[in-house]
Amino acid sequence: MTGAFTVAIDGPAAAGKGTISKAVAAHFGFAHLDTGLLYRAVGRKVLDGTAPLAAARALVPEDLERDGLRLPEVSAAASEVAAMGDVRQALVEFQQGFARRDGGAVLDGRDIGTVICPGADAKLFVTASAEVRAERRYRELVDKGYETTYADVLADQRARDKRDRERTDAPLVQAGDAVRIDTSDMSIDQAVARAISEVEKRMGEG
DSSP: OOOEEEEEEETTTTTTHHHHHHHHHHHHHEEEEEHHHHHHHHHHHHHHTOHHHHHHHHGGGGGGGGGTTTTTHHHHHHHHHHHHHHHHHHHHHHHHHHHHHTOOEEEESSSSSIIIIOOOSSSEEEEEHHHHHHHHHHHHHHHOOOOOOOOHHHHHHHHHHHHHOOOOOOOOOOTTOOOEETTTTTOOOHHHHHHHHHHHHHHHHH
């Protein structure tokens, strides 16, 4: 397609929004941005000793491809820097520019439909129970060879959810006009099909 069509996909960690977002982007031929990687990359730089705001301002595309951005300690650091208003503001312009690109764009994160792209053409809120999300993340980490326990992952998950929901700047909330998709009892194929269907409905309304 030509012209801009923005799809905003929000939700908590490990709900499946990244997988769904990539699939939706591929289906429609849209560009995709995992905005969480921006914060993970900043978090990684902070762990390496850089001040949060300086890390955000110095971010380059190559930083999004660094190894280890999915490690638990990086996830925790990402959640902490994401709660900092000046860091979020430093990354807003990049995200909004991406959203307006010709040919369509899918952005996934925590505040896409509420803060980054409140006027998005389609908004989805992808969620699942904390227990289901922790199990998914636990299996992902174990499959990659990391040593952890389900209990530790669940505790980290709940702590991160609390930070994301209660932060002062751009907390994790469902946009009033977003379609809620609970993937707790869905297969990936079912969740992707539902998301594509919802986006198609919005395209038909345009």
